[in-house]
Amino acid sequence: MDRAETHAQTVHRIFGDRRAAPPARELLLAVAYALFVAPGEPGRVLSTAARALGHSPATGRPRFDALVADDAPRYEPPRGGGRLGPGRGSGLRGAAPAAVRLPAAPTRPKRGRGGCGAASAAA
Numbered sequence: 001m002d003r004a005e006t007h008a009q010t011v012h013r014i015f016g017d018r019r020a021a022p023p024a025r026e027l028l029l030a031v032a033y034a035l036f037v038a039p040g041e042p043g044r045v046l047s048t049a050a051r052a053l054g055h056s057p058a059t060g061r062p063r064f065d066a067l068v069a070d071d072a073p074r075y076e077p078p079r080g081g082g083r084l085g086p087g088r089g090s091g092l093r094g095a096a097p098a099a100v101r102l103p104a105a106p107t108r109p110k111r112g113r114g115g116c117g118a119a120s121a122a123a
Helices: 003-016 022-036 045-053 063-071 118-122
Strands: none
Touching: 003 022, 022 045, 022 063, 045 063
8 A cells, every 4th residue: 555545544534533623633634644745754753744734823833732732631520529528539439548668778788897898808
């Protein structure tokens, strides 16, 4: 399969994915373009996608940066939860966190007689 066919199939899948919001779709399409259509260096796909998206006329900042920031996962509190008390944000109701026991720190050998190093070499 050639690159044009692969690009066409990828674009079709991007538009067919209902989970992709319009900003995410735009980002995905730019990356697909950079991968399959745009001439460029193989290791510079994201730079090529950023160049293809250009800059925002309103802010003058790269649109790629804004689209990536828009697509970052965010924590959304549960609906209808109201204000949660201490220890209730994890969704584990009534479960207390288990105590964490740290391993004992390793001990260093005492310096001086009978050990290795400069003191025993001089003896």
